[in-house]
Amino acid sequence: MRFIILIVSVATLGGFLFGFDSGVINGTVDGLQKAFDSTNIGTGFNVASMLLGCAVGAFVAGRLSDTIGRRAVLLIAAILFIISAWGSGIAGDAFVFVIARILGGLAVGAASVIAPAYISEVAPADRRGRLSSIQQVMIIIGLFAAFLSNYFLAEFAGGSQQLVWGGYEAWRWMFWVELAPAAAFLLLLFFIPESPRYLVAKGRDEEAQAVLSSLFGSAGTAAKLKEIQESLAGDIQPRLSDLVSKQTGRIRKIVWVGIGLATFQQFVGINIVFYYGAILWQAVGFTENDALKINILSGALSIGAVFAAIMLIDRIGRKPLLLIGSGGMAIGLTVMAFAFASGSLVDGELVLSDGAGIAALLAANAYVVAFNFSWGPVMWVMLGEMFPNQIRGSGLAVSGFAQWVANFLIIMSFPWLLSNVGLPITYGFYAAAALISAIFVAKMVSETAGKELEEMQG
Numbered sequence: 452m453r454f455i456i457l458i459v460s461v462a463t464l465g466g467f468l469f470g471f472d473s474g475v476i477n478g479t480v481d482g483l484q485k486a487f488d489s490t491n492i493g494t495g496f497n498v499a500s501m502l503l504g505c506a507v508g509a510f511v512a513g514r515l516s517d518t519i520g521r522r523a524v525l526l527i528a529a530i531l532f533i534i535s536a537w538g539s540g541i542a543g544d545a546f547v548f549v550i551a552r553i554l555g556g557l558a559v560g561a562a563s564v565i566a567p568a569y570i571s572e573v574a575p576a577d578r579r580g581r582l583s584s585i586q587q588v589m590i591i592i593g594l595f596a597a598f599l600s601n602y603f604l605a606e607f608a609g610g611s612q613q614l615v616w617g618g619y620e621a622w623r624w625m626f627w628v629e630l631a632p633a634a635a636f637l638l639l640l641f642f643i644p645e646s647p648r649y650l651v652a653k654g655r656d657e658e659a660q661a662v663l664s665s666l667f668g669s670a671g672t673a674a675k676l677k678e679i680q681e682s683l684a685g686d687i688q689p690r691l692s693d694l695v696s697k698q699t700g701r702i703r704k705i706v707w708v709g710i711g712l713a714t715f716q717q718f719v720g721i722n723i724v725f726y727y728g729a730i731l732w733q734a735v736g737f738t739e740n741d742a743l744k745i746n747i748l749s750g751a752l753s754i755g756a757v758f759a760a761i762m763l764i765d766r767i768g769r770k771p772l773l774l775i776g777s778g779g780m781a782i783g784l785t786v787m788a789f790a791f792a793s794g795s796l797v798d799g800e801l802v803l804s805d806g807a808g809i810a811a812l813l814a815a816n817a818y819v820v821a822f823n824f825s826w827g828p829v830m831w832v833m834l835g836e837m838f839p840n841q842i843r844g845s846g847l848a849v850s851g852f853a854q855w856v857a858n859f860l861i862i863m864s865f866p867w868l869l870s871n872v873g874l875p876i877t878y879g880f881y882a883a884a885a886l887i888s889a890i891f892v893a894k895m896v897s898e899t900a901g902k903e904l905e906e907m908q909g
Contacts, residue, residue, distance in 0.1 A: 504556020776825020
């Protein structure tokens with residue numbers, strides 16, 4: 452277990468960078484608007500541009516991992532994280548900034564699908580849910596670290612647009628803080644092995660046997676190696692066409708389930724809190740300083756919620772957690788929608804009463820807790836384990852692509868919706884998505900807890 456924990460710790464640094472890269476934009480929106488003289492649509496694209504890279508990165512990484520290996524893809528992602536962090540901070544115009552963020556998106560997309568898949572392939576079945584959930588813990592810790600970093604830099608400088616070290620604005624340094632963990636991720640990846648299931652698929656049985664011996668001990672190595680070999684016996688080189696059933700000629704049900712899980716995780720609007728939290732709370736009357744503090748509170752609560760999920764995911768299963776989370780999110784989002792609807796416009800800005808503001812704040816944090824207790828960790832765990840060995844890479848590619856496209860649509864639309872439709876209707880849509888997600892889970896999702904990966908059926 453010590454070796455497995457070491458591997459998981461290194462692999463989930465990709466999750467930390469995923470979270471940091473996603474959260475750091477939260478405190479830089481005002482700086483970006485001023486530096487690049489952006490409109491609402493322009494700001495939305497600057498923020499959402501990373502998600503274009505995420506969609507491509509998730510799609511390509513899933514397939515590429517079947518060709519060059521899980522660890523090799525993570526190494527490429529680490530290099531892209533470094534390039535993106537530097538480029539985002541140094542950008543002198545919106546074009547350079549968008550290119551840097553898209554490169555970062557490629558890294559985030561790759562890490563989002565490969566890290567949980569890699570962990571699921573080295574973890575024992577009875578602990579796989581807990582170990583895979585650490586990915587979400589690291590995502591939230593990354594978000595929390597970005598929120599803390601943004602807050603302290605803005606506090607030190609007197610605002611995100613003020614100059615600090617080297618004559619650069621604080622918002623630029625918010626991106627450069629990421630260079631340290633990205634470099635550590637790149638270095639530490641050289642100390643963990645390749646996935647044994649990938650090695651068997653490539654006919655490198657001796658290397659796979661050595662890795663399995665390190666993971667499970669010499670006593671169980673031969674049996675585990677044979678089990679993996681049998682699960683892959685007769686399989687050809689993985690390809691996207693494997694997602695279509697040879698019996699029916701239709702896309703396999705398991706693929707639609709993966710796409711549904713990935714899409715609903717975004718349609719509930721969680722990344723509006725992560726990407727636009729500061730802007731959201733300023734829009735209802737909080738100061739920039741208070742808004743950044745609220746982000747820190749949300750991050751801390753999220754970490755606690757994920758730890759609670761880790762304690763339960765292998766005990767009560769994945770499906771019950773998803774159902775509980777859908778219900779909790781629907782309630783929280785509905786309360787937020789009604790609180791925002793009770794506000795009034797003053798000089799073109801929404802102003803809430805003290806009672807409505809408190810209700811919105813409590814509901815928002817309850818919603819974040821519900822998400823991170825359920826859909827946050829469970830969706831990634833299930834995508835990493837639910838597909839049969841032969842289609843795992845392809846299934847991850849398609850599901851990851853769907854997840855990031857949905858993310859892009861939600862993030863890109865929010866500034867326009869905020870200005871033209873209003874928060875009540877916007878959050879009403881997210882509440883409806885949360886309610887529908889519960890129906891989807893009840894009807895479509897099968898439990899995977901306690902099953903070996905070789906038992907998964909497509």
